[in-house]
Amino acid sequence: MWRSREHRASQWVPCSVKSPFPSSAAIALKFIAFDAATEWCSAALYLEGGVTHRALHAGQSHSEVLVPMIMALLAEAGVTLRQLDGLAY
Numbered sequence: 001m002w003r004s005r006e007h008r009a010s011q012w013v014p015c016s017v018k019s020p021f022p023s024s025a026a027i028a029l030k031f032i033a034f035d036a037a038t039e040w041c042s043a044a045l046y047l048e049g050g051v052t053h054r055a056l057h058a059g060q061s062h063s064e065v066l067v068p069m070i071m072a073l074l075a076e077a078g079v080t081l082r083q084l085d086g087l088a089y
Helices: 005-010 062-077
Strands: 013-018 028-035 038-045 049-055 084-088
Touching: 028 062, 038 062, 049 062
Parallel strands: 028 084
Antiparallel strands: 013 049, 028 038, 038 049
């Protein structure tokens, strides 16, 4: 089990996916989704038709990694919590 947040953050699995819809059909919403129902902790940011995703096998440490994971996604995209249109969980 990893003890430091810095090491844990380096274990996130990044993934970027482009929307299967034509750019004209892309919804202009910005939202973040997260899942902490299993041993895997994951978060995804939908922004301008694309999805950026992070996942980590967190065991029982979701409370330590979920918020930093979400904040890292937002920071990388240059988006603040107030700019989001929605939240999915």
